[in-house]
Amino acid sequence: MSNIEKLLSQKAFNSEYTKGLVSLIFVGNWIVSRHQQFFKKFDITMQQFNILRILRGQHPKAANINMLKDRMLDRMSDVSRLVERLRKAELLERKSCEADRRAVDVKITPKGLQLLKVIDEEIRQLEDSLQALNPKEIAQLNKLLDKVLEQY
Known part of the structure; x- marks a missing residue:
C-alpha cells in the first residue's frame, strides 16, 4: 500500500494516472497549507x-x-x-x-x-x-x- 493510499484510507486506485493526479493534488494542498501558515506571521x-x-x-x-x-x-x-x-x-x-x-x-x-x-x-x-x-x-x-x- 502506498503512502497516498494510507493517508486517504484508499483502496487501490483505478490507474496510476488517477493515483498520480490525486497525489499531486494532495501534496499541492499540503504545501499550500504550509505556505499559508508560514506567511501568517508576516x-x-x-x-x-x-x-x-x-x-x-x-x-x-x-x-x-x-x-x-x-x-x-x-x-x-x-x-x-x-x-x-x-x-x-x-x-x-x-x-x-x-x-x-x-x-x-x-x-x-x-x-x-x-x-x-x-x-x-x-x-x-x-x-x-x-x-x-x-x-x-x-x-x-x-x-x-x-x-x-x-x-x-
Whole structure:
C-alpha cells in the first residue's frame, strides 16, 4: 500500500494516472497549507508575497497590473485588490503611469524590500517539504513537472 493510499484510507486506485493526479493534488494542498501558515506571521498572504517578489525582480523599475497578473503563480488572484492591500501596508506604491494615464505603475517600497529580506532568512523552512528527495531526485521531479507543464 502506498503512502497516498494510507493517508486517504484508499483502496487501490483505478490507474496510476488517477493515483498520480490525486497525489499531486494532495501534496499541492499540503504545501499550500504550509505556505499559508508560514506567511501568517508576516501578516501577508502567499499571493501578496508573490507580488512583492515580482516587484523586487523589477526593482527599481515599475510594473503594471497586467504584468503582475501574467507572472502570478495563482492566476485567479484579484491583483488590483492585492496591490491595494499592499499599498495600505506601505509595502508598495501605486501611481498613474506617465506614458499612459489609464495604466498604473506599481513599485516596491523600501519597507517591502526589508520585509522580503526578513522572509528570505526564514523561507528555507518551506523547502524542507521536499527534503525527502535527494538532489538527483529533485532534478528528476522538476523535469517531470516541466514535461506535464508542456500541456499548459
